[in-house]
Amino acid sequence: MVAAASERSEFRRIDDYDAVKELALRAGLDVADKPTDNIVAAFGYFLDSRLMGSAALEHEDGNLFLEWVAVDDSVRLQGIGGSLVDMVEGEARDRGMIELWAKARIPDFYKSIGYRILGKGERGPKTLDGCRGCPELNKTCHPAIIVKDLRARRRSVS
Ligand SMILES: CC(C)(COP(=O)(O)OP(=O)(O)OC[C@H]1O[C@@H](n2cnc3c(N)ncnc32)[C@H](O)[C@@H]1OP(=O)(O)O)[C@@H](O)C(=O)NCCC(=O)NCCS
Numbered sequence: 001m002v003a004a005a006s007e008r009s010e011f012r013r014i015d016d017y018d019a020v021k022e023l024a025l026r027a028g029l030d031v032a033d034k035p036t037d038n039i040v041a042a043f044g045y046f047l048d049s050r051l052m053g054s055a056a057l058e059h060e061d062g063n064l065f066l067e068w069v070a071v072d073d074s075v076r077l078q079g080i081g082g083s084l085v086d087m088v089e090g091e092a093r094d095r096g097m098i099e100l101w102a103k104a105r106i107p108d109f110y111k112s113i114g115y116r117i118l119g120k121g122e123r124g125p126k127t128l129d130g131c132r133g134c135p136e137l138n139k140t141c142h143p144a145i146i147v148k149d150l151r152a153r154r155r156s157v158s
């Protein structure tokens with residue numbers, strides 16, 4: 001579905017977290033100072049062995065969150081981001097989690113793949129405190145706390 005006939009593509013688990021960070025930076029995420037030590041599992045989409053998409057489960061404050069969701073802009077809107085998030089959801093289920101939380105930079109993407117955006121009065125396990133002071137906040141970036149019930153039926157990975 002995604003790669004040209006001559007390109008070899010695959011989704012798989014990845015443990016090269018430096019490559020995950022490099023992709024996230026390339027995709028425009030503000031992660032230059034963010035360590036990768038808290039990643040507990042990550043998944044990648046590869047085109048001819050080059051990492052072009054990633055998503056990870058990250059440990060923070062005693063909870064696990066969806067993080068590091070990034071797709072190279074040359075291959076966006078082809079279902080890759082959604083499929084990678086689906087793989088992280090599978091990992092979360094395997095670890096006994098019944099819901100998955102994240103701080104979303106593009107809430108509409110997550111809405112499309114079954115996440116609920118928390119309303120103003122609602123609080124999740126993670127706050128937006130980390131965003132305070134960021135020059136992009138509410139200008140180019142409109143973050144939201146999102147959650148998905150992992151007991152709901154799975155979407156299919158393409
Ligand atoms: C957000 C991102 C990961 C999406 O990856 P992608 O591979 O293009 O997403 P998909 O093709 O799997 O899209 C899944 C759904 O989300 C929608 N979607 C994707 N990007 C969107 C966007 N920027 N705004 C609104 N909806 C979006 C798609 O239209 C699709 O909806 P559909 O199933 O109803 O057609 C990618 O644009 C990206 O890396 N952006 C920069 C980094 C970033 O902001 N990451 C998110 C951090 S919270």
